[in-house]
Amino acid sequence: MTRPAKASLVTDGNTIKVRLEAERRHTGSLVHVDWLRFTVRTRNAPLLRSEVPVESDNIWDEGYRLSQLYKLLNEVPDCDRDSCGQAAELADRVASLLGPDFARSLTLGKGHDFYRHRWPILRNEVECGWVGFGASSESPRQAAQASTIHVNLFGAACTFAAFGWREKLADLCDELKADITRCDLALDFFDGLSGGIERVAQDYHAGLCDVGGRRLKIRDVNWLKGRSRSIYIGSKEAGKETNVYEKGDQLFGEDADSNWVRFELRYGNKLRELSSDMLRRPADFFGGASDWHATVLAEAGETFTPEPVATDGRLAPMTVEAEVFRNLKWSFQTASASIAAAFKFLGDEDFLRLVTAQKLPGRLQRFNPSELKAAFSAAVSRPLVSEPCPALA
Template sequence: MSWPNVSHLVLDGSEVKLRLLAERHFSKSPVHLDWVRFTTLRRNVATPSIDSLFPKPLELSANFSLEEYRLKEAEMVRQGVERRMPLRDFDAVEQFEAAAQAHELALNVAAALGPQFSVAVEPRKGIDFYKFRWSIELNGAECGWVGFLASSESPRLQSQAKTIHCNLFGTACTFADIGWNFRIADLIDENQGDVTRCDLALDFFDGIEGGIDSIRSDYRLGLCNVGGRKLKFNMVGDWENGHDRSLYIGSREAGKITNAYEKGDQLFGEKSNSEWLRIELRYGNKLRVLSSEMLRRPADFFAGASDWHASMLLKADAIVSPEPVKTTPRLQIETVLAECTRNARWMLETAAASFGVAVKYLSESQLWELVEHQKRPGRLQKFSESEIASSFSAAFARLKSFSSVECSPAFA
């Protein structure tokens, strides 16, 4: 079984459904990632080497100037050499460095999504207060972007200028190759990024008993309450005639909102009488810290949103381990655990072999000499010794419990 070919980005409902079914089959999870955004500090993103920016045999010194960039660009144009990244839009070396870092991140994101994705050859005007963006494309249509530099010199935006932001639309998530979510999660961790938005979608292709009306009834009965509180509720669409209906539970201000809507009407039109119902849980980073684990275990985090969300997964016959995303006042211990988990994952997946050799062949005194003056990793420096001590072993236990869950191989 393989992905259907994508000849264009007209979102044909049948094709979308087929791809979602294929993903569900290989991932063994009914929850689909439908939107992902993350931000990282520029200092955490490596600057590409000159060799990667300029094709051989062109050479530049380590201390090249902007004028040298211009001369080399003109030389490449005269020789008909294709550039990996256009230079003329950037008026300072610092701007060029930011553009190069963002371009490299965009290339890595596109590669993680699959070989059918590419990065636009020219930067475009930025979005969301970023000055520029590199578009991530699928067959020439933008399905995501990586933004860099601030759109103004205002003090409020100067901190944003120190970041690079990636935004992947639902189209990218739907048409990406199997395992893309694990690869993007690893990329976020490698660049010490912070997830700022993550949409988790549960599809009932044949609907549920009572349809979207049953969800409204659940809300009225208090089944959607969280912590004894009744959440905000809003309805849109043609409820009188039973078409294109959508309802919202929660609020963006709190960083968590659930949108249940008639997906079949959206994709096929109301005359199709499709029963397809989608429940989409949208997490934002307002009042919350979102973990990259959400990309690896979307069903667990969907179930952790509330008892009602867990009950919806039971309708899909899913077996999960609910993982809540707490609001800021209750975050400290979860944040320590999340950071310890990231560090433990790096040790297990990247450094374990080298660590094993050191333990086997170095004496106890040599081992102690190796580690005693080492600083803690940057992400753990903000926590106390007692907090790390109480969370690190739990982080290893968590990783061990999920070690049997492996990413399915990519389609042939």
């Protein structure tokens, strides 16, 4: 793959920065929505218009676009034809809400994320999002997915959409009873963060990033390299992950020595229900993620009312119980013979040394002791060999 020239990097980076700064002035908010995904059930999706399209040779005419769609529908299998039309209508509507620079592609594409097909959404003939439909297989899980249509808008769409797009998309999600499955909230320090990205690592080890007394997972990238560094705090599995990275290095190249640091809070719908108000009030939801997020946002100069996104109280116990069940089942089926031998032949002191002062298994470290105690009590009462594991949320 050919790497872009430095001049191209700088030009693209400056264009993005100017656009983000203009958005701040227009909205009055320092927090930018940088990615959006939502799912609509086909029963709630817009219906394909039934009028006969007017033939036209002008690609800019509505009649031409509709005539191409109707021709394509005849090539789509019957089982996907209705969804194809509904997905096209939804893609058209989303593109119109993003602004005049956006349009649905006239060419149907191969699906992503287990959807069979997708309608690309284009800006300047470059894909910046898509609307997927149809299941990629006949499995029970995919059969359920076949009754949905999914919208995925990349960062490029969110950055260059016409001002006011967030509120319009929020209203659309409400109208269609959509489930928001991902929403990224970005806070940029264009001129640098006090203490730099090293300060984020220090905050973490000082416990400032803890949530509810719990130390979150951490992962770093390119730390030893000293440039283009990223820190990930939290986890996708828990539905809340913050990526702090050197955005200037990404956009301008490392030689530019930019101080631009971005905090990108990535919310997912695992264990959480994401409200459309995230699109209307992104700063409130960024500041509500934790005391640490609120401190960083206040330091940037934002005025906000923290809005936490609580873990779904119904899903969380199911998840911890499922993880504990898997761990306990493995212990009974795989490790029990070794544990029994150690118990029989080791002295008390050595056996206690074996089973105490050990770290929790990685999959259990994100739960607190009270959650684990309740989950172990529930899991041990199940037939550990014959009963299937509870489904993970």
